[in-house]
Amino acid sequence: MFKDRTEAGMLLAEKLLYFNNKNVAVLAIPRGGLPLGAIVAKALNAPLDVALTKKIGHPYNKEYAIGAVSLDSRILSTAIEASEAYIEEETKKIREVLARRRDQYYKNSQPQDVKDKIVIVVDDGIATGNTILATIELVHKMKPAQIVVAIPVAPTSAIKKLNNSPYVNEVICLQTPYNFRAVGQFYDEFDTVTDEKAIRILEEYNKNL
DSSP: BBHHHHHHHHHHHHGGGGGGGGSSSEOTTTTTHHHHHHHHHTTTTTEEEEEEEEEEEEEEEEEEEEEESSSSSSEOOSSSOHHHHHHHHHHHHHHHHHHHHHHHHHHHOOOOOOOTSSSEOOOOOOOOHHHHHHHHHHHHHHHSEEEEEEEEEEHHHHHHHHHHHTOSSSEEEOOOOSSOOOOGBBSOOOOOOOOHEEEEHHHHHHHHH
């Protein structure tokens, strides 16, 4: 159990110190990953950025990822249970959201070039692993040297998926509880991270680089 995202971020940073001063970029999953990502990036003297991707939810269960979309790419599950029309419509909607998010997050900066860098993908926790796997595949297209996934908590089934991914070089997870229902159950405080707060974290971090 973690007190809050700050404590989780500090504990995660301790486990990642061997990446300090290497050619690293930290990519936080918005929005809940930003508070942890900023702590990790500061500990490693690394730049902080966000993974501007969003999952495509199953037509009958929006929480279940059947793919993911970035502004210029898309990944779909090999076993898609959705029509082409649904996929295209969802992709269009998601890209509209991502375009707005890009304009908000990069008012005063530019996205990081992660080519040939060790990319550490940080989130506040993983439930099924489907969303982050799709995101990782999109990050892989940016040609990083390595992809490391760092999260405080996830079920063993999700960690197994990550370890089996050809794109993931290393997985750092602090806790893999047996009775896993949702990420929030492992935090005493798990307030919603708003876009405004996430943007402020990113801007303040990069301002102090």
